[in-house]
Every structure is written in C-alpha cells, then in structure tokens.
Amino acid sequence: MSLRELFAKASPARSGDELAGIAARTAEERVRAQMTLADLPLKSILADPVIPYESDEVTRLICDTHDAAAFAPIAHLTVGGFRDWLLSDDATTESLAALAPGITPEMAAAVSKLMRVQDLIAVGAKCRVVTRFRSTIGLPGRMSTRLQPNHPTDDLQGIAASILDGLSLGSGDAVIGVNPASDNVASTESLLRLLDAIRERYAIPTQTCVLAHVTTTMEALRRGAPVDLVFQSIAGTEAANSAFGVTLAMLDEAHLAALELGRGENVMYFETGQGSALSANAHHGVDQQTCEARAYAVARRYRPLLVNTVVGFIGPEYLYNGKQIQRAGLEDHFCGKLLGLPMGCDICYTNHAEADQDDMDALLTLLAVAGCTYIMGVPGADDVMLHYQSTSFHDALYVRNVLGLRPAPEFEAWLERRPELSPAPWLLT
Amino acid sequence: MAIDLKRYTPARVALARTGHSVATAELLRFQLDHARARDAGYVELDAAAITLPHTLVRSAARDRATFLRRPDLGRTLSNESRAQLACGRYDAAIVIADGLSAPAIHHHALPLLEALLPRIADWALAPLTVALQARVALGDEIGEALGASMVVVLIGERPGLTSPDSLGIYLTWNPRRGRTDAERNCISNVRTEGVSYDLAAHKLHSLMEASRMRRLSGVALKEDAPLLLP
Numbered sequence: 001m002s003l004r005e006l007f008a009k010a011s012p013a014r015s016g017d018e019l020a021g022i023a024a025r026t027a028e029e030r031v032r033a034q035m036t037l038a039d040l041p042l043k044s045i046l047a048d049p050v051i052p053y054e055s056d057e058v059t060r061l062i063c064d065t066h067d068a069a070a071f072a073p074i075a076h077l078t079v080g081g082f083r084d085w086l087l088s089d090d091a092t093t094e095s096l097a098a099l100a101p102g103i104t105p106e107m108a109a110a111v112s113k114l115m116r117v118q119d120l121i122a123v124g125a126k127c128r129v130v131t132r133f134r135s136t137i138g139l140p141g142r143m144s145t146r147l148q149p150n151h152p153t154d155d156l157q158g159i160a161a162s163i164l165d166g167l168s169l170g171s172g173d174a175v176i177g178v179n180p181a182s183d184n185v186a187s188t189e190s191l192l193r194l195l196d197a198i199r200e201r202y203a204i205p206t207q208t209c210v211l212a213h214v215t216t217t218m219e220a221l222r223r224g225a226p227v228d229l230v231f232q233s234i235a236g237t238e239a240a241n242s243a244f245g246v247t248l249a250m251l252d253e254a255h256l257a258a259l260e261l262g263r264g265e266n267v268m269y270f271e272t273g274q275g276s277a278l279s280a281n282a283h284h285g286v287d288q289q290t291c292e293a294r295a296y297a298v299a300r301r302y303r304p305l306l307v308n309t310v311v312g313f314i315g316p317e318y319l320y321n322g323k324q325i326q327r328a329g330l331e332d333h334f335c336g337k338l339l340g341l342p343m344g345c346d347i348c349y350t351n352h353a354e355a356d357q358d359d360m361d362a363l364l365t366l367l368a369v370a371g372c373t374y375i376m377g378v379p380g381a382d383d384v385m386l387h388y389q390s391t392s393f394h395d396a397l398y399v400r401n402v403l404g405l406r407p408a409p410e411f412e413a414w415l416e417r418r419p420e421l422s423p424a425p426w427l428l429t
Numbered sequence: 430m431a432i433d434l435k436r437y438t439p440a441r442v443a444l445a446r447t448g449h450s451v452a453t454a455e456l457l458r459f460q461l462d463h464a465r466a467r468d469a470g471y472v473e474l475d476a477a478a479i480t481l482p483h484t485l486v487r488s489a490a491r492d493r494a495t496f497l498r499r500p501d502l503g504r505t506l507s508n509e510s511r512a513q514l515a516c517g518r519y520d521a522a523i524v525i526a527d528g529l530s531a532p533a534i535h536h537h538a539l540p541l542l543e544a545l546l547p548r549i550a551d552w553a554l555a556p557l558t559v560a561l562q563a564r565v566a567l568g569d570e571i572g573e574a575l576g577a578s579m580v581v582v583l584i585g586e587r588p589g590l591t592s593p594d595s596l597g598i599y600l601t602w603n604p605r606r607g608r609t610d611a612e613r614n615c616i617s618n619v620r621t622e623g624v625s626y627d628l629a630a631h632k633l634h635s636l637m638e639a640s641r642m643r644r645l646s647g648v649a650l651k652e653d654a655p656l657l658l659p
Contacts, residue, residue: 015498019500149440151439155437158437158439160437162438162442164434352470352497356467379438380459384441384591387589389463392441392451394450401449
C-alpha cells in the first residue's frame with residue numbers, strides 16, 4: 001500500500017474521502033491502517049512525498065524548505081511515537097515553536113489521524129504563534145475576531161452599518177475583512193477606501209482587508225488604494241491552486257509588493273478548507289485532511305498575519321455533519337499551529353449539512369479551549385452574501401466571557417476608552 | 430446607538446440582547462429561518478404540481494442522503510430513466526430539477542415558464558423533463574439523450590437562511606456528459622424578493638438567442654454576447 005493510500009484509510013471518517021473512493025471501507029480497516037501508520041518512521045514520510053516532487057510545486061516547496069536541524073530532535077520517532085512526544089511534558093510551547101520548521105504537513109496530518117479530540121486540543125493549546133500589524137494577534141489569554149460585514153451587493157452603507165454593529169460589540173481586532181460580492185478592481189478599491197476611512201475615523205488599532213483575488217488586490221494597490229493585508233484562498237496541491245487562479249510565483253510577487261509598503265513582517269491573509277482539492281479534481285488520490293495540511297506549507301512561506309480554515313463552508317459531500325465538521329476544525333487548528341501558523345477558524349456550516357447552531361457552539365467552545373487564534377464575527381451569525389452560518393459577535397462575547405479570553409491588547413485598550421461610535425453623516429446618510 | 434442600523438442592511442444587525450447573548454425573540458427568529466431552510470432541502474418534489482405535460486426521470490441517487498453525499502450520482506441518470514428519453518432534433522430542452530430546494534420549483538417553476546414560453550413560441554422544444562434527486566449537470570445527459578442543441582435547467586438552489594426557495598437557471602449549449610460549469614450561463618436568485626419572473630425570462634431568452642446564434646455558452650457568451658434590450 002502506498003503512503004497516500006495508507007493516509008486515506010487511516011483518516012477518521014468523512015464524506016469527502018468516501019466520495020473520492022479512498023476511505024477505509026470498514027471501521028476495522030481504518031483502525032488497522034492507523035496501527036500501521038503509528039509504526040511508520042517520520043523519516044519515511046519525509047522520503048516519500050504523497051504527490052511526486054516533479055509534478056507539484058507544493059511538494060517541491062515542502063521538500064526544499066524542510067529544516068533538518070529543527071527536525072533532528074524527533075527524527076528517530078515513528079508517527080505513534082510523535083503523538084506520545086507531543087502529549088509529553090517535553091513538548092513545551094518553546095520546544096514546539098523550535099520544532100515547527102522541521103515538521104512537514106504530511107507529518108502533522110499523519111499524527112493528527114492518531115489523535116482524539118482532546119489530544120488535538122491539548123497540543124494545540126501548547127502552541128503559540130504571535131503576529132503583528134496594528135494589533136498583536138495570538139498572545140496568551142487572548143482570542144481575536146475578524147469582523148465580516150458582507151453585503152449581497154457590496155452596498156457601502158450596508159457594510160458600514162454591519163461594521164459599526166460589530167465594533168459596538170467588541171469585534172474586529174484581528175481584521176475587518178469583507179468578502180466582495182463582485183471581484184473587480186473598481187469595487188475592491190471603493191471597499192478598501194471605505195474600510196480605511198472607518199478605521200481612521202474611529203482610530204481603531206486593527207487592519208482591514210477586502211478578500212478579493214490576489215490579482216485584483218495587486219491592481220488596486222497599483223492604483224494607490226489603501227491595502228493593509230493581501231488575501232488569497234489557497235489549497236494544498238499545485239493543481240488546486242491553479243483552480244484558484246494562483247501559483248507560488250504570483251503569491252511571491254504579491255507578498256513582495258505588500259512588504260514594500262513597509263508595515264511589518266506579517267502582511268498576508270490566507271483562507272483554506274478541507275475538500276477544496278477534491279472539488280477541483282486536483283487531489284491526486286490524497287485524503288482531504290492531508291491536502292489541507294499541505295496548504296499550510298504554502299501559507300507559512302509568507303509569514304501571514306492570519307490564516308483560517310473555513311471548515312464547514314464547502315458542504316456535506318465533504319464534511320457531512322456536525323461531528324465531521326467539529327473534528328475537521330480541530331484537526332486544521334492543530335496542524336496549522338504545529339506548523340507555526342497563526343491559525344483561526346471560520347466555524348461554519350451550510351443549510352444542506354446535518355449541522356446546526358448547537359454544533360457550532362460546541363466547536364466554538366472546543367476551539368477556544370484549544371487556543372484558536374481568532375474566529376469570525378458575522379452579524380447574527382448569518383452571512384447574507386455568502387449564504388452560510390458562521391459565528392456571531394455575540395458568540396465571541398459568550399466564549400470570551402466563559403473562558404476569560406480577551407481581545408488583542410491594543411484593541412482592548414481602544415475599547416476601554418469607550419470610543420464614540422455614532423455614525424458620521426458621510427457614512428450612513 | 431441613535432441611528433437605526435437595520436435600515437441599511439439585510440444583515441442581522443442591532444439585535445436585542447440579554448447579557449452577552451441575543452434575546453429570546455431573536456434566537457427563535459433565527460431558529461425558524463434555519464428550520465425553514467433545512468426543511469426546504471428535504472421536501473420531495475411533487476411532480477403532479479407540474480401541470481404541464483412532462484417526462485419524469487430520476488438520477489442515480491436513490492434518496493436524499495445519497496444525493497447529498499454523492500454529487501456524482503446526482504449528475505447521472507438512473508438506468509430506467511435513460512431508457513425513457515427518445516432522441517429527436519430540438520432547438521432546446523427544458524429540465525425542471527429539484528436540486529437542493531423542491532419548494533423553489535413548487536413556487537417559481539411554472540410562473541417562470543409562463544413568462545418564458547411565449548417568448549420562444551417558434552422554437553422546437555423537446556418534451557419537458559422533470560428530474561428528481563438532480564444536480565445541474567444531469568441536464569447534460571438529458572439534453573444529449575433528447576438530441577437538443579441546448580439544455581436549460583431550472584433548479585432549486587442551495588437554501589439560504591432567508592431564501593429557502595430560490596430558483597436558479599443554467600443554460601448549456603450542446604449538452605454532453607462531462608461539460609464543466611465554465612461552459613454554462615447562470616441566472617440565479619429567481620424568487621419573490623429576488624429576480625422577477627419577467628426579468629429572468631427576458632434574460633434567459635436573450636441568452637438562448639445569443640447561444641443559438643454563436644453556438645456556444647459559458648464564459649465567452651457572458652462576456653461579449655449582444656443581449657437583447659429590455
């Protein structure tokens with residue numbers, strides 16, 4: 001059996017791997033595969049890429065940037081031994097941070113397949129990744145939110161109304177980020193100017209982003225629009241990225257252009273999600289969770305300010321129900337953090353999935369305990385443009401309150417100054 | 430906040446609160462909308478409600494659970510249904526498909542056809558097909574089997590929280606199994622609060638004429654087709 005087949009059979013059950021025809025056929029076959037995987041040396045994962053080096057630039061990125069010195073402390077371990085080590089007292093916040101460049105996405109994916117939910121939480125909570133723009137994201141005891149004020153027709157007043165609502169409920173310290181309904185330069189530019197004007201008007205210590213295609217943002221940047229973060233959806237194979245209309249060379253170029261604005265090291269924002277490679281028929285027979293972890297190798301090349309999985313957005317043919325969405329969200333958070341990313345999660349579902357608000361409440365609570373860097377803040381949890389349900393401003397308040405979590409320190413200080421959020425006439429009338 | 434934010438957006442802003450949570454009335458309003466969207470996905474299409482003469486076919490997905498997990502089966506005709514379709518020579522075939530919302534079909538399919546059919550009275554139309562447990566791409570196989578130059582699929586869209594009965598229209602020139610979404614044109618959001626029947630019928634007729642003239646559909650048609658004026 002190839003490594004690729006073993007990984008797929010060892011993966012906890014989910015509809016996407018069944019749709020791809022690569023999942024274990026019985027519960028016993030799955031556990032037998034997990035037992036075989038547990039005995040596999042980490043070195044053999046390094047030596048045998050799941051997608052060939054010659055045919056995939058993400059594989060080349062993973063192999064060419066692997067840090068052998070960082071890997072040395074765990075180089076003798078099997079996948080099962082790696083799980084034991086991660087849960088031991090030897091795996092501290094400091095040792096995990098030092099190890100990150102030595103871990104490949106396939107190693108992270110492999111070990112996650114042997115871990116229960118509590119293991120994913122316990123190790124995730126030990127990892128710490130701190131990034132900075134105007135606010136500092138990922139400090140201990142903090143959990144940030146992306147304020148997501150989408151509108152079905154990109155109406156500027158409508159977006160401003162949602163932003164004011166979110167700010168008044170303490171949302172937006174990770175980023176104020178709009179998904180544009182139409183991905184064109186003119187509309188992106190006017191949205192960027194609106195977001196920047198609001199941030200300036202209320203002197204908010206946060207950053208803004210229009211989640212347009214990277215090429216659209218680059219053109220807006222050339223026209224002088226106020227770009228804080230450059231966004232792109234990414235995936236874990238070259239072919240899936242190609243379906244998103246991006247290559248590593250394009251991302252390199254965008255990253256360089258954003259860095260040239262001279263506003264720090266963390267200037268990129270990425271979104272990912274299990275199933276994207278399969279839906280583009282670009283998975284090469286690799287299970288969707290391993291494909292997802294490979295997307296994190298793409299992300300970490302650019303030292304992003306923010307990365308989040310949009311875990312339940314893709315639909316029930318990839319993650320069927322609340323149980324599968326919950327497990328996937330925790331896997332993605334764990335793998336991202338282990339690889340050194342500032343990992344957040346869009347805790348979400350669609351109306352044709354077997355999931356509801358109770359499932360989201362459970363995943364929100366689990367992820368917050370796991371130290372998730374940030375979540376979404378959507379008015380009333382209902383995204384009226386993308387037609388799915390995420391977490392609300394109130395959901396963030398709930399989880400901060402019960403777990404004693406606070407927003408980013410700069411944003412917290414701004415909130416404590418009790419900013420006057422009365423809308424200016426130019427904004428809403 | 431003195432200003433009423435709800436005036437500016439359909440988003441759920443300025444919700445009544447208790448502590449950190451939303452107040453009971455808001456909670457239940459959300460739960461009702463979600464329940465309606467959930468139910469919409471499981472309502473069975475009532476083919477008898479389609480009062481126009483039609484051929485009823487099924488995809489290879491035998492039930493809703495299979496349909497949701499196996500989009501590939503929803504794009505394939507069942508063996509019995511394939512045998513029902515006789516090949517002819519037609520300008521277009523129209524397929525009514527349940528997709529992810531049968532209520533969208535119950536509410537909007539007939540009024541839309543009433544607006545469309547007078548506009549294409551001179552077209553040679555294949556017998557109307559109604560398809561169950563059907564994805565958009567099932568229309569490719571149906572159109573090919575019927576010998577139609579193009580297929581128009583009216584289908585229930587993924588139910589939104591406040592739009593559980595939204596209908597989508599997909600046009601594909603020269604339907605063949607394996608067509609990609611880039612080769613289709615789409616008019617979405619046909620519902621009471623969205624795109625009207627008359628506007629949808631007008632747009633669809635324009636697309637059908639342009640597709641027939643240029644013998645293609647998809648991205649190329651969308652970008653530079655000389656569409657009819659309203």
